[in-house]
Amino acid sequence: MSMYRLMDLRERPLGMSAHQHAYYGIRDLPERDYVALFVEENPRFLQRRLERLLGHRLFTRIERHRDMLWYVEISRAPQALNPLGVGDLMSRDHIRLNRLFLESERLLRARQPEGVPLMTRFAIRMARHIYIESQLIAQLLSSDQLGDMQHPVAIMRRNHDEIARELATMVQFLDAHPVDLDGLIVSAGLVAAMGLSSEFYEETRVFPLWDHRLRARGDIGKILRDIQLQLYASIAPRGH
Numbered sequence: 667m668s669m670y671r672l673m674d675l676r677e678r679p680l681g682m683s684a685h686q687h688a689y690y691g692i693r694d695l696p697e698r699d700y701v702a703l704f705v706e707e708n709p710r711f712l713q714r715r716l717e718r719l720l721g722h723r724l725f726t727r728i729e730r731h732r733d734m735l736w737y738v739e740i741s742r743a744p745q746a747l748n749p750l751g752v753g754d755l756m757s758r759d760h761i762r763l764n765r766l767f768l769e770s771e772r773l774l775r776a777r778q779p780e781g782v783p784l785m786t787r788f789a790i791r792m793a794r795h796i797y798i799e800s801q802l803i804a805q806l807l808s809s810d811q812l813g814d815m816q817h818p819v820a821i822m823r824r825n826h827d828e829i830a831r832e833l834a835t836m837v838q839f840l841d842a843h844p845v846d847l848d849g850l851i852v853s854a855g856l857v858a859a860m861g862l863s864s865e866f867y868e869e870t871r872v873f874p875l876w877d878h879r880l881r882a883r884g885d886i887g888k889i890l891r892d893i894q895l896q897l898y899a900s901i902a903p904r905g906h
């Protein structure tokens with residue numbers, strides 16, 4: 667499985683530019699690994715500067731995190747950016763969700779109004795994530811496995827049901843006018859904490875089972891593409 671290094675280029679040593687900081691993260695990166703970056707400058711300019719410094723081509727996957735902030739996966743070889751399996755793909759989405767929550771929470775605590783649409787985005791992405799895991803991917807298992815209430819997937823689904831209930835409360839906070847920011851922070855914090863606990867369980871108990879099962883099916887490429895389409899479909903939050 668490829669390994670990643672997470673870097674937020676906004677948090678860099680004083681006097682160091684974003685591309686210099688990224689350079690030290692990528693310079694000794696093994697070919698199979700990638701760096702996940704949060705960056706405010708144009709990622710294409712960043713890529714070109716890094717390629718000049720390193721003297722070789724780099725490969726990127728770029729996603730707009732919010733206005734003036736980008737999420738970029740960057741590697742020395744294209745295969746590092748192609749998910750190796752469902753576990754790899756969904757683990758990467760865990761990272762995105764966690765960062766999205768922390769960024770939204772920081773803005774809300776600072777009473778910045780842009781924290782609300784960002785938290786809406788977090789809620790939508792979390793709902794999409796647990797839907798994919800609970801419904802789409804779980805259906806790939808055999809009916810015997812799905813009927814076993816102690817199977818790791820059944821336990822994961824129950825965790826997701828609890829997250830979905832708290833998500834419904836969170837959406838009520840988001841829909842209120844004016845938004846109760848303190849209530850929203852508490853509710854979103856609960857969703858994020860439950861998500862973190864479920865993530866650990868999934869990455870250690872559920873994903874290895876899925877990947878084992880999917881490798882035996884032979885159509886893993888198509889399944890990964892379908893999931894990616896659902897995960898990264900654009901989001902148009904209501905009313906924002």
Ligand SMILES: [Fe+2]
Nearest residue numbers: 756799865868
């Ligand atoms: Fe997950």
